[in-house]
Amino acid sequence: MDNFLISPKEVKEQLNSTANGYLLVDIREKNEYSDWNIKGSLNVPVNDLISSGDFASIKKHLERLPKDRMIVTICARGINSQVAASILREMGYNSVSLDKGMKGWNENFDIYRLHFDDFDVVQFVRIGKGCLSYLVIDKSTDQAALFEPAIFIGEYEDYQRANGIHIKYIIDTHAHADHFSGGMELARKLNLDYCISEIEVDKVFSFKSLKAADEIAFGKTRIHLISTPGHTDGSISFLINNKALLCGDLLLLESPGRPDLARTKEETTKGAGILFDTLKNLLPGLSDDTMIFPSHFTNTDIRPVVMSLKDLKANSEPLNITDKREFINYITSNIPVTPPNYETIKKFNKAGVIIPLDYAEDLEIGPNRCAARN
Ligand SMILES: [Fe+2]
Known part of the structure; x- marks a missing residue:
């Protein structure tokens, strides 16, 4: 803790500990808070009052807080929350501000390692952003394939170093719209190819195009590539030793996943139809025990974020719709509003442009909205 700032990592660790004595107070306005917040935080919306300098009203709102807890104040980018923390200290509270606010909260990862016969899957859960990335590690060689890397490439480098593994492949399932890919930057750093379907990107930078029905093999691990269009035209899924997808x-x-991003209304309807066909072709060929690893999550509290196909079928309404028209209607009738920066982020990812971390974090602010329904 420095200058009355607390790092996102320290807050995460404190929340996960049994001795948690912190009270998280989110000062953003109600609508912003309900759209996206840290679980367990309390909303005391004084952000606008701080901007207008109405300090008497601010104190009235804050004086209801308990005095026996460390108050961590939160706003979008960690500016007004510093003012709130300062006012609280003046009022006799112990208070610090979450460094970089919700933007900083997006830097946090929880890591889970799941064991299969010949390989392990390491899931990196970006808890604020709802993004998932993966290392698939072959046990016989300690070689690994990295999927869906976030821009915080140090996370994967640290894991590689600490666990004595060797990343050999860097792969995106498709060009993402919700977050920046760290794939290009890490591939350059490790002198590897960045792999993605050529349908997904503008061919203006160096990448290796993945093709459906290809296989990636290392040690005893065989990764079968399957074309799974719908969310995007060039989306690819990866079946590992017939055990994990x-x-x-x-x-x-x-x-x-939502089929509407960067598409017109007609294209979205068509995309939903393609999604139906993809699922109809794919699912009967998979064993019910196949573990399904998605790339995002919105509301679920399941950790790690994975389900067997059997459980997913039992829990997912659209997977049980057999009529194509009904499926299209289900998928397209309640798609969430597209967050403002999705178009920009996708353009960068398609062009393979590496942008400064701080700018990327700024554009990534907000909840995950990749599902067709929340
Ligand atoms: Fe996506």
Whole structure:
């Protein structure tokens, strides 16, 4: 803790500990808070009052807070929350501000390692952003394939170093719209190819195009590539030793991925139809024990974020719709509003442009909205 700032990592660790004595106070306005917040935080909306300098009203709102807890104030980018923390200290509270606010909260990862016969899957859960990335590690060689890397590439480098593994492949299932890919930057750093379907990107930078029905093999691990269009035209899923499916945005635990991004209304309807065909072709060929690893999550509390196909079928309404027209209607009738920066982020990812971390974090602010329904 420095200058009355607390790092996102320290807050995460404190929340996960049994001795948690922190009270998280989110000062953003009600609508912003209800759209996206840290679980367990309390909303005391004084952000606008701080901007207008109405300090008497601010104190009235804050004086209801308990005095026996460390108050961590939160706003979108960690500016006004510093003012709130300062006012609280003046009022006799112990208070610090979450460094970089919700933007900083997006930097946090929880890591889970799941064991299969010949390989392990390491799931990196970006808890604020709802993004998932993966290392698939072959046990016989300690070689690994990295899927869906976020821009915080140090997370994967640290894991590689600490666990004595060697990343050999860097892969995106498709060009994402909700977050910046760290794939290009990490591939350059490790002198590897950045792999993605050529349908997904502008051919203006160096990448290796993945093709459906290809196989990636290392040690005793065989990764079968399956074309799974719908969310995007060039989406690819990866079936590992017939036991685990990394499916990108095809199947999130909440719902299939939205088919409308960067598409017109007609294209969206067509995309939903393609999604139906993809699922109809794919699912009967998979064992019910196949573990489904999505690339995002919205509301689910399941950790790690994974489900067997059997459980997913039992829990997912759209997977049980057999009529194509009904499925299209289900998928397209309640798609969430597209967050403002999705178009920009996708353009950068398609062009393979590496942008400064701080700018990327700024554009990524907000909840995950990749599911067709929340
Ligand atoms: Fe996506």
